[in-house]
Amino acid sequence: MDKKSLIKRLNWFFSLELNQVDLYKAQSKAFAEEYAGLVFERLSQIEQGHVDNIGAKIKELGANPTVIGDVISPILGHTAGTVIGKMSLAEVLKINTMIEQKAMKDYKSLINELKESLYGSKELITLLQQNFIDENLHTEWFKTKLSELQTCEFSLQPL
Ligand SMILES: [Fe+2]
Numbered sequence: 001m002d003k004k005s006l007i008k009r010l011n012w013f014f015s016l017e018l019n020q021v022d023l024y025k026a027q028s029k030a031f032a033e034e035y036a037g038l039v040f041e042r043l044s045q046i047e048q049g050h051v052d053n054i055g056a057k058i059k060e061l062g063a064n065p066t067v068i069g070d071v072i073s074p075i076l077g078h079t080a081g082t083v084i085g086k087m088s089l090a091e092v093l094k095i096n097t098m099i100e101q102k103a104m105k106d107y108k109s110l111i112n113e114l115k116e117s118l119y120g121s122k123e124l125i126t127l128l129q130q131n132f133i134d135e136n137l138h139t140e141w142f143k144t145k146l147s148e149l150q151t152c153e154f155s156l157q158p159l
């Protein structure tokens with residue numbers, strides 16, 4: 001991998017992370033009455049940390065972080081922003097899981113490629129691993145919460 005293509009890859013993550021900041025912020029407002037709203041707010045802060053650490057790496061490589069636009073909609077196959085208001089918490093959790101899994105998949109392939117590359121400094125690989133682990137933890141919370149909702153859905157209150 002050459003420097004130019006590494007910068008391109010990092011810019012894709014920069015845009016994805018930025019999109020996730022906005023997405024989780026919107027979700028924290030949509031679910032403000034629930035614990036999930038608090039979690040989404042915290043997640044948007046963590047994703048902002050990813051925006052910042054990826055942005056700093058792009059600058060270290062001598063480039064400016066560039067937003068390449070909406071990268072979430074192609075992952076979902078529809079526009080993310082327009083549907084949040086109408087979605088149930090269960091649907092939101094499923095969508096979030098899809099996006100986080102796409103991020104993990106792509107972080108993983110970049111990490112593996114960097115191990116073989118000239119630009120694969122140990123520091124950059126460690127940073128990408130840390131972001132990957134955060135996404136993994138986010139995914140696990142979404143799955144746990146979804147499973148809790150589904151457990152309630154498929155149970156009855158006694159008379
Ligand atoms: Fe992230």
Ligand SMILES: [Fe+2]
Pocket residue numbers: 020047100134135138
């Ligand atoms: Fe995440």
